[in-house]
Amino acid sequence: MLIGSLIACSGEAPMPTEPEAHHEAHGARHEGGHEGHPNVDHAHHRFDDVERWTKVFDDPERDAWQRPEEVVAAMAVSPGMTVADIGAGTGYFNPHLAQAVGPSGHVVAIDIEPNLVAHMTKRAEADGTPQVEARLVQPDAHGLSAGEADRVLLVDTYHHIEGREAYFRSLLTAMKPGGELVIVDLTREAPFGPPPEMRLSAEQVKTELASAGWAFVRSVDTLPNQYVVVFTPAG
Numbered sequence: 001m002l003i004g005s006l007i008a009c010s011g012e013a014p015m016p017t018e019p020e021a022h023h024e025a026h027g028a029r030h031e032g033g034h035e036g037h038p039n040v041d042h043a044h045h046r047f048d049d050v051e052r053w054t055k056v057f058d059d060p061e062r063d064a065w066q067r068p069e070e071v072v073a074a075m076a077v078s079p080g081m082t083v084a085d086i087g088a089g090t091g092y093f094n095p096h097l098a099q100a101v102g103p104s105g106h107v108v109a110i111d112i113e114p115n116l117v118a119h120m121t122k123r124a125e126a127d128g129t130p131q132v133e134a135r136l137v138q139p140d141a142h143g144l145s146a147g148e149a150d151r152v153l154l155v156d157t158y159h160h161i162e163g164r165e166a167y168f169r170s171l172l173t174a175m176k177p178g179g180e181l182v183i184v185d186l187t188r189e190a191p192f193g194p195p196p197e198m199r200l201s202a203e204q205v206k207t208e209l210a211s212a213g214w215a216f217v218r219s220v221d222t223l224p225n226q227y228v229v230v231f232t233p234a235g
Contacts, residue, residue, distance in 0.1 A: 050090070050119045057090040065224055068096045071155070074220040074228050075182050077101060081150035082176070084108040086142060087157035091120040091134070097153075098129035107132040108149070112139050142167070144174035155184045156193075156226070159200045168212040172233050181214060181231040190225035202227040210234070 071093070077083055079102035085093050088109035097107045109120050109132060120134035137143030140163065144152075152171065161167055171181070183205055186193045193199070200208075206216050206229065215234040222228065 050115050054090045054119070057092050062092070066092075066155075066226075067223055068093055070220075070222045071153075071182075071184060071228065072096050072100050074222065074230070075100075075151050075153065075180070077105075077151055080104045082106040082108065082148060083151040083153065084110060084142075084144055084149045084174075085153045085155070086110045087154060087160075088120060088134070089116060091116075091123045091132070093153065093155065094120065094124065094132050095127050095129060098124075098127070098132050101131060103131060105131050108144065109134045110137055110143050111135075112137060140167070142171050142174060144171070146173050147176050149174050150176050150179050152179070152181045153184070154182070156186060158183045158185050158205060159194075159198060164208055165212045168209060168214065172213050175233055179232065180217065181209075183209075183229050183231070184223070184226050186226055192225070202229050205229055 075083070077097070077100035079100075081101050082105065083097050083101055085097065085107065088094065088111050091109055094107055094109050098105075101107060107129070109117075111117050111120070111134070114136055117134045117136045120132070124130065124132035124134065135143050142152075152174070158164075168181075175181075185202075185205070186199050188196055188199050188201060190199075202219060209231050210216070213234050214231040217230045217232050219230070220228040
């Protein structure tokens with residue numbers, strides 16, 4: 001998600017159905033090339049249209065395949081923790097993370113689209129989750145301060161990030177002692193989502209993050225179309 005400014009397409013395309021629309025939307029959050037795939041031609045959509053994308057990202061049918069409770073369980077979140085969701089979009093995971101950290105914890109919902117960040121702020125008020133903070137960042141920055149996060153979550157976002165080694169080396173400084181990074185992304189076999197050549201296997205993610213200073217901790221085989229891999233700062 002956090003990859004560059006968004007370009008409006010000419011004309012309004014028909015609303016796709018879930019789950020295809022959800023992953024089309026993630027693929028659209030590119031401008032130009034993708035690291036390792038510089039010539040990929042990506043569709044572009046307006047992400048300032050919050051109403052449109054809440055219908056996609058927060059479709060109740062998403063729960064059946066995204067299984068947010070299982071993702072949060074895989075994160076091993078404890079009450080009082082600070083959890084960051086990088087590429088939070090409309091805040092689909094925010095209520096689940098808020099419940100996990102409890103009233104004494106903190107959820108930092110990070111995105112580059114101002115309208116989505118404003119929407120997440122209003123959503124937190126409506127949900128009665130004051131522990132959720134929506135944070136606007138620049139495309140090349142994670143927006144977390146030193147030692148801020150116990151857990152960092154990226155859902156269908158990792159494969160979009162350009163300059164991943166530098167990005168994730170920078171993210172090391174944001175982790176508290178014992179902190180963990182949780183990557184949830186599409187398998188190559190998933191029946192929907194971006195083209196297969198854009199997808200990264202769990203093994204590729206492990207290799208890249210090892211180069212960036214992260215140590216693999218565990219994987220969780222619980223989702224039908226996505227892998228879950230967990231890392232901690234090495235050393």
